[in-house]
Amino acid sequence: MIIQGIHLLNFRNYGRLDLDVGPSVNIFYGDNAQGKTNIIEAIYVAGSVASHRTSKDAEMIRFGEEGYSTGLDLLCDDGGKMNVTAEFHTEKSDLSKNVRSYRVLMQDGVKIDRISDYIGVCNIVIFAPEDLNIVKNAPAFRRKFLNTLISKVSPSYFNLISDLSRLMNRKNAYLRNARNSRYDEAARTEIETSLDFWDFSIADLSADVIIMRDRFSRILSEAASKHHSDISGGKEKLSVGYDTISGCSVPLDAFADDDRQHDAYMKKGLSGSDYTRIKGILSDTILSKLKSARSYDIEKGISSVGVNKDDLDIKLDGLQMRSFSSQGQQRSASLALKLAELDILRMFTSSTPILLLDDVFSELDADRRASLLSAMKDAQIFITCTDRDMAVKELAPMESADSARYFKVSSGNVSAG
Ligand SMILES: Nc1ncnc2c1ncn2[C@@H]1O[C@H](COP(=O)(O)OP(=O)(O)OP(=O)(O)O)[C@@H](O)[C@H]1O
Numbered sequence: 001m002i003i004q005g006i007h008l009l010n011f012r013n014y015g016r017l018d019l020d021v022g023p024s025v026n027i028f029y030g031d032n033a034q035g036k037t038n039i040i041e042a043i044y045v046a047g048s049v050a051s052h053r054t055s056k057d058a059e060m061i062r063f064g065e066e067g068y069s070t071g072l073d074l075l076c077d078d079g080g081k082m083n084v085t086a087e088f089h090t091e092k093s094d095l096s097k098n099v100r101s102y103r104v105l106m107q108d109g110v111k112i113d114r115i116s117d118y119i120g121v122c123n124i125v126i127f128a129p130e131d132l133n134i135v136k137n138a139p140a141f142r143r144k145f146l147n148t149l150i151s152k153v154s155p156s157y158f159n160l161i162s163d164l165s166r167l168m169n170r171k172n173a174y175l176r177n178a179r180n181s182r183y184d185e186a187a188r189t190e191i192e193t194s195l196d197f198w199d200f201s202i203a204d205l206s207a208d209v210i211i212m213r214d215r216f217s218r219i220l221s222e223a224a225s226k227h228h229s230d231i232s233g234g235k236e237k238l239s240v241g242y243d244t245i246s247g248c249s250v251p252l253d254a255f256a257d258d259d260r261q262h263d264a265y266m267k268k269g270l271s272g273s274d275y276t277r278i279k280g281i282l283s284d285t286i287l288s289k290l291k292s293a294r295s296y297d298i299e300k301g302i303s304s305v306g307v308n309k310d311d312l313d314i315k316l317d318g319l320q321m322r323s324f325s326s327q328g329q330q331r332s333a334s335l336a337l338k339l340a341e342l343d344i345l346r347m348f349t350s351s352t353p354i355l356l357l358d359d360v361f362s363e364l365d366a367d368r369r370a371s372l373l374s375a376m377k378d379a380q381i382f383i384t385c386t387d388r389d390m391a392v393k394e395l396a397p398m399e400s401a402d403s404a405r406y407f408k409v410s411s412g413n414v415s416a417g
């Protein structure tokens with residue numbers, strides 16, 4: 001799949017933009033703060049309904065406006081054409097100070113109600129300076145990376161995560177209220193009964209989440225360590241482990257570590273009867289962990305145990321990268337992880353990923369730039385940079401260099417050339 005046209009309305013510093021783009025490499029160049037990253041962000045939002053820079057949609061609305069729209073004209077691999085458009089609107093009520101906000105997703109002008117039905121349509125992978133957060137920042141960045149990757153391969157996972165997070169928010173609200181009445185004997189029995197109900201549903205959904213995350217963490221680890229070995233000349237070994245509720249990875253080790261089952265497990269996951277059996281074991285384990293933590297959780301008004309605490313354990317030669325690696329080592333690892341994401345999407349989805357490279361050339365040294373470009377052959381690419389001449393030089397070795405299209409970005413205006 002490739003993008004043929006981009007349509008923006010009131011997105012960041014763009015009022016209106018309707019732009020035809022090329023099928024291979026598209027370079028957006030210009031001075032700082034002109035709107036290069038904003039275009040890349042808009043393309044990513046149109047494909048993934050999420051920004052790589054912010055979780056607040058309102059920030060992407062052009063100052064002084066009430067909503068944004070970002071749309072892509074797509075040419076599908078089978079030759080068909082399609083348009084996808086993501087909009088976000090706010091409405092101020094005259095009677096109260098509250099601002100109502102809502103999202104509109106459309107495919108060929110028809111509204112799509114569920115985000116999961118929209119995000120699988122168009123595969124976009126973004127490489128940006130923010131990728132470094134995956135390696136060096138808090139667990140939430142790694143969970144977001146893993147969740148995004150799995151959702152692209154399996155959009156129903158997105159619904160699973162949304163359902164679980166809704167349930168956990170309600171349980172947490174309940175726990176905060178329950179704190180006030182925890183010393184009352186009769187109230188305590190009622191609290192226990194309600195929490196039994198929450199925990200049963202939470203354990204059930206969490207087991208599904210763990211089964212997905214465990215498998216994709218292992219796939220990610222294999223693919224990322226291969227890329228990392230290329231980038232680092234085989235000098236260092238990168239590994240990615242899945243850190244979840246204690247004891248929950250153990251039943252899955254049996255499939256991943258068994259030579260006869262490994263490949264089938266990685267490619268297809270658990271089969272029907274194994275899935276039911278393992279899910280039962282995991283749900284029981286999670287339920288007992290939630291019960292053990294219950295007194296503490298009621299006391300504090302929080303959920304101290306759960307997949308909401310999951311993390312990826314990213315190590316270089318056995319040492320945790322977040323704490324022990326240099327900036328350069330973290331950069332190589334984050335690049336390897338993103339290249340692994342690209343591999344996984346190529347492996348598991350039928351549509352070719354579209355690649356966005358925001359400011360990546362200035363962040364990487366020559367070897368890493370070469371690794372990146374060699375992984376991107378045949379793909380449609382959108383690149384931002386400040387220096388047009390540098391982009392021409394960097395891209396020269398690529399086969400698609402001759403057909404590259406250049407766009408100058410200046411104060412929210414884009415002109416070809
Ligand atoms: N919601 C918004 N409404 C209007 N303008 C915005 C909004 N959000 C950001 N901007 C403006 O967009 C500009 C930054 O755009 P962008 O991040 O795309 O720059 P850039 O061209 O990528 O620059 P650099 O080369 O420094 O990365 C800033 O001038 C900023 O004020």
Ligand SMILES: [Mg+2]
Nearest residue numbers: 036037359384
């Ligand atoms: Mg930028």
